[in-house]
Amino acid sequence: MRSASKAPDGTTGTSGTTFDRVLLGGKVLLLLAGLALVLAFPGLAPDAFILSVGVTIASYAALAVGWNFVGGFTGYISLGHAAYSGLGGYATALLIIDGGLNPWLALGVGALGVAVVAVPIGVASLRVRGASFVIVSIAMVLILLLVSQSWADVTGGSSGLRVPRPFSDDVLRPEQHERFFYLHVALVAVALLVWWAIDRSRFGIGLKAIREDEDKAQSLGVPTFKYKLVVFVISAFFTALAGGMYALWFGYLDPIFQFSILIGSYMVLMSLLGGIRSLFGPVVGAVIVGYSLEYFKNQYGDSQFHLVALGLMLGLVVLFMPDGVLPAIGQLVNRFRPTATSIREESAADLLARTTKTEPRQAEEVSR
Amino acid sequence: GLDSGNGEGGDDEIVIGISLPLTGDFSEPGKGVERGYKAWAKYVNENGGLLGKDVRLEILDDQSSADRVASDYEKLISQEKVDLVFGPFSTRLVVPAAQVAKDYGYLFVEPAGAAEEVFTQGFDHLFYAAPAVADDHYNLLADKILAMPADQRPKTVAYASMDDPFAMGTAYGLKDKLEAAGVKTVVDEVYPPNTTDFSSIAAQIADSKADMVVGGSQYQDAVNLIVALQQLDYQPKLAAFSTAPTNPEFPKAIGDKTEGILSPTGYTPEATYQQNQEFVEYYTELNGTAPTEDEANAWTTGEVVAAAVEAADCADPSPECQQELIDYLREATVDTVVGPLSWDAEGRPESAHMIQQYVDGKIRIVLPEDQAEADFIPVKPAW
């Protein structure tokens, strides 16, 4: 018997009460403030290092949002999304180096390529649910790690791959950081927009239904497999974009760091941390995780202790705000709402009266 | 938040920024390099410092990760505004680190990026502070083997190398030379760095009955491979492994069956250069043990940069100064604990590695002859 906690993903169509209106206003203000802060960041950053940290966090955010297309909507947890960011990175790099493409073109083409590759992968791995899917996703990234290590003459193998700069060398490094910061932010914005569009669409409702009960959804006419596959590919696409973007910025690819479970896990952590059912959850998660990583490293410098710190932090969050930070806040806010009663405030007699009275009108309504 | 250390180097001191793998997969050698750097700094400060200023090291931990090493140098240079940087450990980390230094126009002398890849990236500010690049480590051994009379010379060789630019470089450098001279390669295995089970590789080597086994190894992988070979009771005539045998823990790790095992080294405490004797003496009394190659390379890095600084008579972040330092080293020959060093246009050092061998349970120089401390054992006793 668990408490009736309601995830405030705003999916209750009615926003009637003044309470809700106040809430909405607050949200909007918060949003604008956040946006302003983000856009001002490069100006505020005291030095190139802080700026580069900003870029890293932005790229985390892009990855997390990309991940959340699958995780958030369908509830399929993929620990192996590093596969797609990694592929995105290598695809972009190789298209530039061997294909001689313009970097930005390469980025787009690469991501599209990854999306195409994701189709068969999805077809194979979306056949299983829950634990099995998690495992399969891990397997995916490990395969790619092995391949990219062994297939040295293409990927450069263990000696890594240098990615040419998109900007000419007279663009100094801090300047590079600034540009890439905005590029990443733009990417995140686009991804969020798409996520939001899906979230409010019928497609989105279908996906959430899959998350809850796949067979039932199908019997209600939701083409579950098609839906799953589509979001899966969208997710792979955005993740690949994020990966490629990072590669362009960082300029160096090494299989071990590209195709690592750790990166994939970070995506999951960030999303779950922020709240996979909420639009901005992954972004918030990315900021928290990205910042903590830096902070812990700074604190516990040359000992492995920063891992412990991170571990503990995550553990606490899972135990005490399982739905993620944002929903947790949402619940706090909801305390102030006049408690919604879950028991019928209407005796059988009233019901009888009401339903019999209103039947004719409803009849034709329904038949529409 | 991200407190920006206390790195603002005043005029009275020269701050040198370094990032090292103090945790994670490369932490072992990383710590060695750290000891070397620290010893060097202490030594310099005790002897009047650089340009009369004290030297202070700003060391960060890159957790053996490429992303980290880059952001570390970013931090050191742009936030801590260090005057000079020294290189990190391991080829995997040198390249991304060097990129950052290049972008800020810093001189980049590094103690550990020996693999060919490091020098083909078009870095014009990078110098490797050791006698030779990976591919040339075994040169003397190769010459020695090819000089053997045909009946003693090994006819078949088995190579096993870690999938790591440096380790592979060493093994394949030797492979190319021997193959060119018609020595047959019967096993050629490459294993990922995280491999812990060597029994299959060992099985193949044992099955091939190769006269000689060559390991392109770091440390632990060599130990595992040797133990696995022992388990299969394989007895080669010659056995050479890079890096591992020079490690003081090595004999115990393989059950003291070390006799005859070969290894290239860029450094020996016994070397007669005058800097080296000072170094060994100083280091030994500081740390209680004689320095190994990692410490020596770190120290060498220090010496090389110091030489440049003294010559250019400047040590500050300004591009002009850094450029002067770079230009100087292009031309210079610097006397170091590993002998006189000079570099080609890409920063490759141009001397050679020595070959050591376990003789009477102690690792000794056997090549080149003129520096040999013991005679080369052509047929390795059983292990």
Added chain:
Amino acid sequence: MSNAPDYLLELNEIEAGYGRAALVLRGLTVKVRPAEIVCLVGPNGAGKSTVLKVASGMLTPRSGTIRVGGVDVTKHGPQDMIRNGLSHVLQGHSVFKEMTVQENVRLGAYTVRDKALIAERIDFVKTLFPVVAERWDDLAGALSGGQQKQVEFARSLMVSPRVVLLDEPSMGLDPKTTSKVFEQVVRMRDAGIALLLVEQNARRALETADVGCVLDLGRVHITGPASELLVDPQLAELYLGGRPAALTTEEKAL
């Protein structure tokens, strides 16, 4: 049991609800004597199942007391209830789907040590519900809805409690099996067991029960001898499905 308390199950002034949500039960009192069937009827969401959950300790009441055989068990968790001699058959489906029918039934006797007794009971349920015998080694999850209910009921018959809580035992059962279940319920009553029965098949239930109890809005609306409730036209209209009680005889014919 000579000096036994006159009520085997007592729920006094129970107030209960889920989480922070509003109260579901608002000061509700239900008592069951030995060898008595008390039947709870009421609209969906009235709180019937909640009453049973409270009684078996699955949901701790915010106030009020629970006594089994005169002993206060208000704070006891569900796993202790069986030892207090109270068994609860849940609403809906609660077989262990990925275990065989055999394992399910045997788990029913988890607290019983006596091998012989277990064997005897198994034979009994096998004869009572043929399907249990037929599908003895199949996964319970593979059975049909009704068959699963039968297995559940069989499982609950593996122990000999003093108090039995049944939440819609006849749901999903075909008429034949439904009759069997009700017969069994009567047999239990005659064996001195106190039964608290929740049924939506209200008429049938009230015909079997001794005391009827109409629940609405989490309160006891009306309580009294089952036979009287059956013939109350207004109750019939509101809770028993609109048809005058007279027809129930014809219904029995089916």
Added chain:
Amino acid sequence: MSTRSLETEGLTKSFGGVHAVNGASVAFQDGKINALIGPNGSGKTTFFNCVTGMIRADSGRVSYRGDDVTGAAPHRIAAAGIGRSFQLCRVFPRMTVLDNMLVGVRPQGLLHRLRGGHNAGDIARARQLLGRVGIDHLERSEARDISYGQQKLLELAGVLMTDPETIMLDEPAGGVNPALIGRLGTLVRELNAEGRTFIIVEHNMEMVMSLSHHVVVFDRGAPIAEGDPATVQNDPRVLEAYLGV
């Protein structure tokens, strides 16, 4: 409009040794309220599952309004106009009652899919149906927080939301309060009056007999009798196999 609705021919499904559905050839009448009754384990639900594509039949054909739909995927069946409810009541636990309803909206074409899910039209219709089954006051609670019977009602309303021509209900009255059963009956009649076909599996004889025009009796995975309620009710085989008197 043909009078042929859902038809099966020698439909067979067995699990290991168990012949759940055993060569069942049944024809349901279009525009009528059909009932499918039979003892527990006689194969009614499995029959439903085969027809609606939830599981693949071993052999046999299923046709709907003349065209073959054997082995079509569930969502295709749904698109063809057949809606079904589940015996072990299935709702989307962590979605609000209202969203549960909106899943049933059948999108036409891509654009329609991408349109906002919470548009006035859909919501209004959802509310109507919820009101119809008497749980509209719960629209904001999550489905996992409502009582079992309420969940059953929600499921029924959800099926109606897909606006199907043929509605297959697996024990709609199970666990539902008698007063409400009466109301459900009225609802079914009205929808039927609009020309919707019903196929109802139910053990509540009262409901079956008062509601249905045509009754099919299953036993051991195949029909043993069909006809109008009166005749079926007095068929000795039915009495023996099912009603047990």
Added chain:
Amino acid sequence: MSGSLLLQSLILGILLGGLYALLAAGLTLYFGVMRVVMIAHSAFLILAAYLAWYFNRETGIDPLLSLLVTVPLFFVAGVAMQRLLLSRLRPATLTMMSVLLTFAIALTIEGLLGYVFTGTQRRIQLDYSGSSFEVAGANIAVVKLIAFGLAALSLLGLYLLMKKTRFGQALRATIQHPEAARLLGISTDRIAGYGFGIGLATAAVGGTALALDSTIYPSLHWHWIGPLMAIIVIGGLGSIPGAAIAAMLLGVTQSLLQVPMGTTWAQTVFYIALFATLMVRPQGFFGGRLAQRF
């Protein structure tokens, strides 16, 4: 590939497979029986290995004896972990959240190991490390044989425990319908705790076996997760015999393939097999999971 080499590889494969089997057993227990994605399993594995190594280094006594300490220790740790942490997760989101939670635990363990023992690679030095005996021209290393023995024994025990005992049944019941289980008098918390404890106990045994003949370092657990997980899916989640057999087969194939394909490519066999399984039998080859009921 010569006959003797074939035989040698075969034997090595079997010995390796035995170890895989044991390591996978614990995982399959959490996954199949408890619906928990136990990312931290291999981390505990390494922890046990470290304890064995430390024990041996400090006392010089044979590491096998460390089992007397580690097994009970891990059991208790498992119980605690389940009761204090995992039991707090909602059943609805258990699988998902357990990923996160156990991942956090894995990180913590790795961190502590690195903190206490540094990142240095360690290896137990035994006087019989290198010793072996010859069977039909193939050499069998003593250490590997011991590890294999350990694995076989504990696997058998685990199997009997789950299938034959009242505890095993109660555990499965607890997972499938906690409320019903509780109403039958099963104290589900305790049972679930024990279940988890046993899972970790296998990790203790496995870790010690692993430490006998392999290097260990804190981040090594990432290297084990993949193959182990592939194994349990192929074997069928929750099926201990399934895991054992799959492990055996894959172990052998891997060590046979290593000769022609090389170490790196040979590792892919796990994942290839995994995807093949998905195509043919998504529920795995021994997973006795019933066909979905509607």
